[in-house]
Amino acid sequence: MKLNTIAFKAFVVEEKDGAYVREIKMRTVNDLPEGDVLIKVHYSALNYKDALSASGNKGVTRNYPHTPGVDAVGTVVASNSETFRPDDKVIVTSYDLGMNTDGGFGEYIRVPKDWVVKLPENLDMKEAMIIGTAGLTAGMSVLRLSQLTKPEDGKIVVSGATGGVGALSVSILSKLGYTVVAITGKESERDYLHKLGAKEILLRGEIENFDKKPLLRPLFAGGVDTVGGVILENIIKATQPMGVVTACGNVASPKLELTVFPFILRGVTLIGIDSQDYPMAYREQVWKKLSKDWKPETLGDTCTVITLKELDEKIDLMLAGKLKGRTVIDMGV
CATH class of the missing domain: 3.40.50.720 (NAD(P)-binding Rossmann-like Domain)
Structure with missing residues (x-):
């Protein structure tokens, strides 16, 4: 199978008759933007910026239809970079992911190599998204x-x-x-x-x-x-x-x-503190600390794991200020 024909599920926000409608749709890799690294997403996480994007906030996302998700962790499927090889476990957070570039609420993303960080050895993928x-x-x-x-x-x-x-x-x-x-x-x-x-x-x-x-x-x-x-x-x-x-x-x-x-x-x-465009050298330093000395002992206590089908409801709760801790989306369910 050619990579561009791979079909996958994505949480898509569309503008219809002045309203913004959220649905889970089937897409193909060919629908994704150009990029150096194609990643199969295992987990994502819900952030306030995602909730704004999912509500049609043009200050966050200019064009729709769009797939939010500023956080993603998964495995490399294909790469044009010598730094990342197939099956590498990697993290992508912030930059333009989930804002104007289709994000982690889809089962695949394709991004520039400069947005990608290797998953530290002392973190599993779920933990990486609890942190996010x-x-x-x-x-x-x-x-x-x-x-x-x-x-x-x-x-x-x-x-x-x-x-x-x-x-x-x-x-x-x-x-x-x-x-x-x-x-x-x-x-x-x-x-x-x-x-x-x-x-x-x-x-x-x-x-x-x-x-x-x-x-x-x-x-x-x-x-x-x-x-x-x-x-x-x-x-x-x-x-x-x-x-x-x-x-x-x-x-x-x-x-x-x-x-x-x-x-x-x-x-x-x-x-x-602006995490969106924080320099990569500092990102890697902080991720390393978060995977070791700074890793909270209560990390799992700050998290609720949901499926893509439950995401719409959680977005509304976040906008209403009724969520606590982190909401992690298991993309494999």
């Missing part, structure tokens, strides 16, 4: 934070702590010996967050209602913020002198209403 873009983003955040802040410096706060990036950040930081304060809007998830390693829980409403002063009483040595908006503002204002805060999300708001006082008077450092 969310874990890679968490790892990048921890890497930058840990270069400037040590466990003995004080508490580290993590916002959006029941989400994919937040939950994995809590787990990794806890494993590295940091005292973690988890911010959540879900009172019912206290036990879950404590199990991940959080020592304290701060409800979202509490930090949102902090004083409006330009500087607040120092509470944290640093933070990992995944939501932006007033929560990020108050984390920065409550960070102690020479503390470090990383920011990787803006679901609450992309705007910050701050003075320069935290940065000038306290020397607080704010570091932006």
